[in-house]
Amino acid sequence: MSMRWGMTVPFNGVPLAGHAAVFTALADAGFTDAWSAEVNGTDGFTPLTLAAAWEPRLRLGTAIAPVFTRGPGLLAMTAAALAESAPGRFQLGIGASSPVVVGDWNAVAFDKPFARSRDLLRFLRPALAGELVDGDFDTFTVRRFRLERPPAVPPRIMLAALRPGMLRLAAAEADGVILNWLSSADVATALAETKQAGPDFEVATRIFLVPTEDAGYARTIGRRLITSYLTVPAYAAFHRWLGRSETLAPMWAAWQAGDRKGALAAIPDSLVDELIVHGSPAACRARVQAYADAGVTIPIMALMPTPELTSGGLPALLELIDGLGRTTA
Template structure:
C-alpha cells in the first residue's frame, strides 16, 4: 500500500499501519511529490509495525544532494535492516524545477549517476570523483548500513528500463494497465529472473463508476499530459486513444480534454468496483509479471478519513487474499 493515506494525519498512522498488517499487506511504499517526504512515513512504519517491508516509490534523483540521499537511505536501512528498498527516479520538471528550484536537465544521466553513486556509498565505499552530471569529493558514510538496501529504478520507456536491468536491483512501473506490463518487462531482457518488478496501481474501490471515472479523468489529464508520460503512452500504443485529450489540453481547453478520454482508458488505468473486484484486477498485474503490486488508494464516496472503522473494513476486504496466503 502507498502511504501515507490521504486525509489522515501522519501522527495517526499507527492505526493505519496496524490495519494494513492485520489485513495481510506485506509492504508500505512512500512517494514524494508535495505531501510528506519519502522517509518519514516509512520511519514511523518501521517503529510501529516492524514486520512490514518498506520502500520508496520514488525519491527524486534531483531534489537531494547525493550525499544527503545516501544518508537518509542509510539511516532507514539501519532502522529496518533487510526490510527497506530504495526506489529513485527522475521525477518531473514541476517537482524538480518549479517546486525545488533545481534545474531539470539530462534526467536519464542524472538518475544513472545517482544510482551509481548510491551503489558505492551505501556499500561503504569512499566516493571521490566526477560523474557526468555532478562531482563528489571524498564522501564516506559515517555509518554505512550493515545490509545495503536494494536499489530500484523508476522507469517508463526502453532506455530507462534497460538501465534498470543493467544496473539496478529492480524496476518501479507506474501509470500502466495490466495489459501493458509484458511490453515493459520484455525490455528487461535476461535480467528478469533476478529482478524485482514493482508497479504502482491506482485503486478506487467504489461501485459508483461515474465517480471513479470522473476522478480518473482528472488524474489522467494531470499526469499523462506531462511529456514523459505522454511519450510513454504513445510507446504503449495509446496515440489514437489519447490524441483528443492531448490536442484539447495543448489548446487550453481543459473541459474538452477531460471529455476526450475514453472510458476504456480510464478503466484500464484506474481500477474501480467493489474491493473484491479491485483485488481481482490487481491480480492481473501479478499474472502479467509484476512481483510487488503497490496499491495507491484513492478516495471514495463510501470511505472518508473521519471514519476509521470503514477504512479498516475496506483494507481488510482489499487485502483478504494476501492475509489468507500468509
C-alpha cells in the same frame, strides 16, 4: 521471486501520528509492503520511518525519491538511516520525477534526467556499501564521500522507468524497476526491455485504486488523474510508445488548446477502465492480481478518496484495507 502485496502510505485524512493502527491493519490483512511517494505531500522517508518503528512485519520502499531534489551525499545518508532503522526491510526507489516537481517546486534544473538517474544509481551502490566515493560523474562530482554510519544491510536500489532506455538501465544496474501508469496488459511490453535482468530482479508497479462501485464517480476521478499525469511529456511519450497515440490525441489536443473540460470529456471510459482500478474490494483485488499474473512482483495500491472513505473516516479505511488484503483472497 515470490509476489508481495503493497500499499501506498500515508493515507489522506489520517494524520501521520495516527498511522500506527493503519500499519497494523495492513500487516494483519496480509500486506507485506508500505511504499511512499514524494510529490508535494509528505516527504518520502518520514512515513516509512514511522512504519519501521511501529510495524516490524512490513517491508518499506520509496517510489520514488527524486534524483534531483537531494544531493548525492544527503540522499545516501537519508537512505542509510532508514536502512539502519529497518534492517533488511527497506528498498530505495529512485527516479527522475518531473520538471514541475524538480524545477517549479524545488528550484533545481531538470537537466539530463537519464544521465542523472544513471549517475546517482552508480554513486549510491558503493556509497551505501560504506565505500569511499571520489570522482567525476557526468552530471555531478563527489569528493571523498564516505558514510559515517553505513547500514549493516544496504538497501536494494530500484529505478523508476517508463521507456526502453531507462528500463534497460534498470535491468543492467539496479535491483529492480518501478513502473507507473500502465495497465496489466501493458506490463509485458515494459518487461520485454528488462530481459537481461537477473533472477532476483524485482518489478514494482503503482496502481491507482478508486474503491467504489459507483463507476461514474470512479471514472470522474480517473479522468482527472489521467489529465494530470498523461499530459506530462514523459508520460505522454510513454503512452505513445505503448500504442495509445490515437486514443489520447483528442485529449492532448484539447489540453494544449487550454480546453480543460474538453480534455476530460475526450477520455473514453474504456481507457479509464484500463488504467484505473475501481469497483468493490473483491473486484479491485482481482484487478491488482492481474498485474501480478503479468509479471509484477510488488503491486503497490494507491488509494484515491471516495465518498465512502471520506464519510466513514478511519474505521472505513481499516475495513477497506482488510477487504483488499491477501488474507481475504
